[in-house]
Amino acid sequence: MNKKRHPEIVLNSQDLKQELRRRTRRDFLIAGLAAAGAVGGYEWLTHAKEDNGQPWPERRVLDANGRLWRAYVNNRHLMPSYSTDQIQYLKVNGDVGLGQDFDPGAWKLRVQTGVPGEQFDLHLFDIQSLPRYQMITRFCCIEGWSVITQWAGARFSDFTKKYFPAARPLPQYVYMATPDEEYYVGLDLKSALHPQTLLAYEQNGKPLEAAHGAPLRLVIPVKYGIKNIKRIGMIQYTDTRPGDYWYEEGYDWFAGL
Amino acid sequence: MPKLKLKHLLAIRWFHWINFPLLALMIWSGFLIYWAYPVYSIGPVRFPQGLFRALHMNQRLADGMAMHFFFMWLFVINGVLYIVYTIVSGEWRLLVPTSFGALRDAWQVxxxxxxxxxxxxxxxKYNAAQQISYTAILVMGIGSVLTGLAIYKPAQLNWLAAWFGGYPGARLIHFALTIGYCVFFVVHVIQVIVAGWNNFRSMIIGYELVDEHE
Incomplete structure (x- = not known):
């Protein structure tokens, strides 16, 4: 053993006892102070003022993590795709914003481009006239389960190319809400323009079911399920970070995978 | 003649005692997250829902995630500094088993x-069983960070998730490693109790009282 790093203290037995007692007292005092500091720090953290359901220091770190990963999001970083025989059953796990008072026949998609007053309505055939993409990807719920599902629809990037004014620079964010605005999500535009982000109208080769968000839902495999909003009634481009249903309940705003 | 011998370096002691509450918080917040989808079992053994309720761990997924992704930074920083320190200081030579003879020796221990x-x-300084344990726990720590990253960002780091058999595989390994820490903790604490006060004190003050005739 290295003697330099592992020195020895050799004294007569009386002084040795004293030296041991002195060191024990000193270091246990330091240890006690450190432990008290740790407990105090934890108490301070967990009781800090809340910011959207979490103590503000944790919220800040969540947001910082989000910015970090957002910078890393890349159109080449894809969720793996699977084959048809790997498709699994996707349960219905949320019905906020899917009230009974809804007429699919009268549905329209309201689009707001970020300039006050500049808005228009689209029909499902407008979305269906965009190039159709089909993919079999993993749908990851923030609860921890995940399911392989097939989706088909229009890429949000194609949608944006067609419907966002080409002359203007792209904004930072996009906000989507159900027709009753009970459920709403905020997305960074970078993730929304990812090639796997679809405005989906088909699931497993069939038209989307009502409980899964008919007539049009968002499928964004680079985000947790909570961002995959069903029954989209409104899409709004914006430069300020939009609100988000689950963010306000204490979850991460970015919620990216 | 009795003497005081420095057993645990100051830095190692700090790394150890900082790691302890951080790992505890990672496990705690990890179980808050696991509550939302607690499906793993070994035969009939499953993390009981009653325990979640008794410890007020139910309905706290968002809290668990916020805490997990806060303390992960401190946990990783402390772990990386520990690895760098053991390498730079040469302490790794005492910690890492150097031959397969360690396996036989560990069994004897x-x-x-x-x-x-x-x-x-x-x-x-460390017996073969300790060397194997303390090296294994480090490898487990690295495994937890990597599987954790794979679950955290399965799209951005899809290559990493693929190492562990994809997203569900990474989640299972991440969980199994956590159970491993809990087992390690129990065995470790029993060993410390058995080894006695002089040994435990040396993890605080660094020095151990030895009375050897060399």
């Missing part, structure tokens, strides 16, 4: 600890 075998095999 276990037999000795269980009072089946009288003599301990010769050792340096």
């Amino acid at each position: 276990v037999l000795h600890d269980l009072h089946i075998r009288r003599e301990r095999p010769p050792q340096q």
Whole structure:
């Protein structure tokens, strides 16, 4: 053993006892102070003022993590795709914003481009006239389960190319809400323009079911399920970070995978 | 003649005692997250829902995630500094088993600890069982960070998730490693209690009282 790093203290037995007692007292005092500091720090953290359901220091770190990963999001970083025989059953796990008072026949998609007053309505055939993409990807719920599902629809990037004014620079964010605005999500535009982000109208080769968000839902495999909003009634481009249903309940705003 | 011998370096002691609450918080917040989808079992053994309720761990997924992704930074920083320190200081030589003989020696240590075998095999600062445990726990820590990253960002780091058999595989390994820490903790604490006060004190003050005739 290295003697330099592992020195020895050799004294007569009386002084040795004293030296041991002195060191024990000193270091246990330091240890006690450190432990008290740790407990105090934890108490301070967990009781800090809340910011959207979490103590503000944790919220800040969540947001910082989000910015970090957002910078890393890349159109080449894809969720793996699977084959048809790997498709699994996707349960219905949320019905906020899917009230009974809804007429699919009268549905329209309201689009707001970020300039006050500049808005228009689209029909499902407008979305269906965009190039159709089909993919079999993993749908990851923030609860921890995940399911392989097939989706088909229009890429949000194609949608944006067609419907966002080409002359203007792209904004930072996009906000989507159900027709009753009970459920709403905020997305960074970078993730929304990812090639796997679809405005989906088909699931497993069939038209989307009502409980899964008919007539049009968002499928964004680079985000947790909570961002995959069903029954989209409104899409709004914006430069300020939009609100988000689950963010306000204490979850991460970015919620990216 | 009795003397005080420095057993645990100051830095190692700090790394150890900082790691302890951080790992505890990672496990705690991890179980808050696991509550939302607690599906793993070994035969009939499953993390009981009653325990979640008794410890007020139910309905706290968002809290668990916020805490997990806060303390992960401190946990990783402390772990990386520990690895760098053991390498730079050369302490790794004492910690890492250097031959397959360590496996045989470790078995002898276990037999000795269980009072089946009288003599301990010769050792340096750490016996072979300790070397294997303390190296394994480090490898487990690296495994937890990597599987954690794979679950955290399965799209951005899809290549990493693929190492562990994809997203569900990474989640299972991440969970199994956590159970591993809990087992390690129990065995570790029992060993510390058995080893006695002089040994425990040395993890605080660094020095151990030895009375050897060399």
